[in-house]
Amino acid sequence: MEVGTRAPAQANPLREGLRLERTPQPCALVIFGATGDLTKRKLMPAVYALHVQGLLPAGFTVVGTGRTALTDEEFRAHMREAVENFGRFPVTDEQWSGFAEGIRYASVALDTAEGLEPLRTVLEEVDLERGTMGNRVYYLSIPPSGIANVAHRLSAAGMSRSPGAGGFVRIIVEKPFGRDLASARTLSEDLHRAFDEAQIYRIDHYLGKETVQNLHVFRFANGIFEPVWNRQYVDHVQITVAESIGVEGRGAYYEESGALRDIVQNHIMQLVALVGMEAPADFHPETVRDEKVKLLRAIRPVHPDDVLEVTARGQYGAGWVEGERVPGYREEPGVPPQSLRETFVAIKFDIDNWRWADTPFYVRTGKRLPRRATEVAIQFRRVPHSPFGGPIAAAVASQSGGIDPNLLVIRIQPDEGITLRFNAKVPGQAMRIRDVNMDFLYGSSFLTESPEAYERLLLDCMLGDATLFAREDEVEEAWRLCSAILDGWRAHPPAVDSLPNYEAGTWGPDVAHELLARDGRAWRRP
């Protein structure tokens, strides 16, 4: 049985009101793909940071697994180097020695039935020596094609079920969750043959970011924004996830996925849900995720015939980004010279509910854009009538094209913060109006460092709190929308010589600008 956050764990009044009201039970974090990049850059630094902050249970153990044969000592040395290079806390011998006692390694072979035996042996030792009582978190840091197999092997070895009352076995899987609706369902079915849905934690590290969590707080802990958070006051919403990097040597992978699968299906759809959802009655994982799913269900799927009107595809050619000359996508290693794969996508989503009818959500993401920026911009409606008429208004209009509507920007990265733009009178004899910004910068109001997303998410998983993880139906609803677009694109492939259609270091192709221009709107510059 999985213990949800609402289940009355045996009462411990002595933890109430403290920084973390519950400690996870002792458990083993088993990493599949422990010699990979994610383990080095993110997972081990996050686990070490939790250790330094005293947030891990006594007896907590990391078991790395991989095909490579390594001794515990060799693996520990690799991990220490990783934490020293990528961690946010300095590594001291004193802290490390206590931490390293809880690091083990097991060499596994995933192609045979007995291949997991070395892992089982290590885990049994760990249970005895460190009191982990059969509690496990499996972290699958492996290519998506291997997920179903690992789940199957764990199940066949009898290692996928909880050890008994109160204990837990959970599995964390990384995106992508499939490559379309059908394969996402297949993946879920494969996982469900080995694990219950309550055991499955689909990680989208965006949801662990402080600023993304702050979206809930901003919307539902403030009384003044919610009344205007609807079609009556909001003209439209723009969500941008811009990357300045290219495919970074992963051309072959990217050729298979593209921007829609890589960013829209997960990160962007999550942001759309968080911005558009209704207020949850409480912050229980299922309540919050129910509201997100409701919003995703209300989004109108793109009809294949309309796909060219409401979406824009792009692919970058050579250009200059951040002062450096960069090659075009088709010149990247692993990419065919006639590739039609999109490295940029913009979509207009219509949401068919009372709150958002006729208020579109425009989303875009792309590689090799001028800068890295993720933001949500709420563009409010213009004033119904401007009293600043006559010659002054003409002067104003000639400078700025009229009085700008108010804008609320939630910056997710970098420079995390919130900006509210409003109009003010320019000092002087004349009635001149200019927009000014009211800024909230995370870094200056809270000078403590924010935890890394992976720290938060790993701890939540150990505590059994799935609020910040994607549920099966969330993933499927997001795929329903993205698969419809993929189908439409397949029916309307671009001509080979129409791509590339944007120069690296620009804000995407003309078709993306036309997408908004048709509605009399324009993209903002993040």
Next chain:
Amino acid sequence: MTPAGAPVRTGHASGLHAVTRELAAMRGELLRSGGGDQAVRLSVLTLVVACADTAVAVEAVGTVERMAGSHPTRAIVVIAEPDAPPRLDADLSIHCSAKRGDQVCVELVQLEVGGETAFHLRSVVEPLLLPDVPVLLWLAGAPRLDQALSPGTLELCERLILDSDAYPDPVPVLTALAQTAAAPGRVKPVGDLAWSRVRPWRELLGRAFDTPELRGFAQGVELAEIQSAGASPGAGALLLAAWLRSRLDRPGFTVPEVQHITGAGAGTGVVGMTVHAHRRDRVGRVEIRDDGGHRVTTVTVEGVMRGLSSTWTVAAETPSLAELVGGELQEQGADPLYAAALRTVAAAR
């Protein structure tokens, strides 16, 4: 905590009008000099520090300077000397430190007030408060509480910071605070540094009762022994004891007896605690003690089955004054657990 370097601006003024004028000029000058790229972050709150004497004021100024990098604050450090000749002199300075390219600044006003005005500090301080930001009043050292907790003082601020550990006889102080907290319409959240110092002990004990060995034992806590240094239990030890009793004072739980063991080592404060609990026919014990720079928690359970035991060690948190006060600056609202502990101390008297 990033310490601030030398002040980037200094000034001196006599008389309140001159002080406000000089302060505004310095602030404006700094904001303009910030220029394009480097934003200047100025005060998000006003911290008024009431000091009984110069020695306390010197320590308070040092603390504020050390907080400069993390807490953009206007700090008004006031020394009231009613017996001195009438005067109002201020030393003004702005300390900045770079933080991610931005400058974070503390405006420091050291105010010496002599003569009768020293009895009317509110009238001096109020014109110096920043608009629209919270005001915190830090009673540095161990000032007399009957004056500090007057209605006029409480109206001025959103939050009160003090250190009940600084008082040699803490029980009347904690009782007075309990009464203040209970007075209708006058409730001001109190940030007590003594309460913050015992937080790590609360966390370790709370955590011990979350271990699989001791799950469910919190209901049967019978006896706690709190060891503290010094000849009598300090405010921290009293609050820790009261917290434990108030937390467990609920249906189905045993309210434990708490014994204080004093004289355990030099200095002041809590140095260890042992808690005995039972569940059915099993007996559990949690022992937490200071061991050099570490705190060692040992959990043992004896009973029908073979005995269980586990031990873990964490680095002992010994926050500096600047860290403790800085922590209070980030808090908002009252801590109901502290209020409950105060009530328990007052009720036991």
